[in-house]
Amino acid sequence: MDFPVRRNLLGRPVQWLRAVADTSFAVHAGEIVGLVGESGSGKSTIGRAALRLIRPTGGRIDFDGEDITTLSSKALRPLRRSMQIVFQDPYDSLNERMTVGALIEEGLSIHRMGSSAERRDAVNELLREVGLPAEWAGRYPHALSGGQRQRVGIARALAVRPRFLVADEPVSALDLSIQAQVLNLLLDIRDRHELAMLFISHDLSVVRFVSDRVLVLYLGRIVESLSAKALHDNPVHPYTEALVSAAPHIGSRDGRSRIRLDGDIPSALHPPSGCVFRTRCPIATRDCASQEPPLRQIAPGHAVACWRRP
Numbered sequence: 001m002d003f004p005v006r007r008n009l010l011g012r013p014v015q016w017l018r019a020v021a022d023t024s025f026a027v028h029a030g031e032i033v034g035l036v037g038e039s040g041s042g043k044s045t046i047g048r049a050a051l052r053l054i055r056p057t058g059g060r061i062d063f064d065g066e067d068i069t070t071l072s073s074k075a076l077r078p079l080r081r082s083m084q085i086v087f088q089d090p091y092d093s094l095n096e097r098m099t100v101g102a103l104i105e106e107g108l109s110i111h112r113m114g115s116s117a118e119r120r121d122a123v124n125e126l127l128r129e130v131g132l133p134a135e136w137a138g139r140y141p142h143a144l145s146g147g148q149r150q151r152v153g154i155a156r157a158l159a160v161r162p163r164f165l166v167a168d169e170p171v172s173a174l175d176l177s178i179q180a181q182v183l184n185l186l187l188d189i190r191d192r193h194e195l196a197m198l199f200i201s202h203d204l205s206v207v208r209f210v211s212d213r214v215l216v217l218y219l220g221r222i223v224e225s226l227s228a229k230a231l232h233d234n235p236v237h238p239y240t241e242a243l244v245s246a247a248p249h250i251g252s253r254d255g256r257s258r259i260r261l262d263g264d265i266p267s268a269l270h271p272p273s274g275c276v277f278r279t280r281c282p283i284a285t286r287d288c289a290s291q292e293p294p295l296r297q298i299a300p301g302h303a304v305a306c307w308r309r310p
């Protein structure tokens with residue numbers, strides 16, 4: 001996925017930023033795939049492209065076996081219902097002038113689902129499903145805490161019975177004590193509705209808690225793809241290893257020492273040659289600068305893009 005970042009006088013792009021390159025993955029029904037990486041690694045771009053909120057400049061996106069990469073917004077309309085997003089900031093994403101009930105009902109009205117009485121019943125049921133009292137339908141968002149607002153955000157997304165959900169940093173704005181409750185709610189919902197979920201977070205502990213499979217992203221590339229269990233037991237890519245060693249709930253338990261990465265993530269405008277991680281990699285050699293390592297399968301369900309490992 002490339003973004004134009006500089007244009008000439010005629011408005012033609014003269015410089016492009018490659019936000020995401022060569023990533024390929026599937027999310028199946030009933031599965032949560034976690035996408036983890038530092039700020040700017042391309043997580044949101046992948047999430048928005050997967051939902052076709054943006055049109056990718058390359059590659060292909062399939063939904064239910066149908067190629068939706070270049071569908072117009074009109075052609076996408078019938079699919080929109082099936083693909084929903086939960087946003088990061090529950091303070092920003094809810095219209096303060098609408099009641100909780102109206103907010104949850106909005107998608108049902110847009111997609112002309114049910115009679116108004118049926119929609120009201122659905123709102124009550126959704127409120128219960130996300131752990132809020134049905135009487136709260138008449139309240140306004142300002143009366144709710146961050147965690148309660150996020151529950152409303154989740155009910156809004158669920159209302160139209162989606163089959164694919166992108167959760168983009170859904171707990172990052174919440175207090176630590178509330179995060180686990182909202183994560184457990186997402187897990188319940190996945191189980192109950194057999195949802196396919198792409199779960200985006202910069203926080204490895206959070207990603208590991210909810211995900212079946214994890215994709216580790218660095219500068220727009222998947223550097224490792226592995227099960228949540230392998231993430232704990234056997235991270236192979238030096239970047240994943242550093243993330244794991246720095247994650248409080250994961251690294252410290254078994255006495256692994258923290259691996260500190262030097263420097264910042266390079267600019268996506270000027271990525272390093274060869275392996276994009278090599279400038280911060282503790283085991284890089286000169287050879288790593290010449291060619292980009294492909295994502296190679298090293299075990300069933302485990303793939304790594306590194307010249308030095310395994």
Ligand SMILES: Nc1ncnc2c1ncn2[C@@H]1O[C@H](COP(=O)(O)OP(=O)(O)OP(=O)(O)O)[C@@H](O)[C@H]1O
Nearest residue numbers: 003005017019038039040041042043044045046268
């Ligand atoms: N519309 C855009 N135009 C130009 N560049 C963009 C645009 N959207 C994203 N980018 C760039 O693409 C890269 C990936 O951004 P993205 O927001 O997907 O990363 P992220 O991992 O989600 O980061 P964060 O956690 O900070 O949201 C960044 O270098 C960003 O500056």
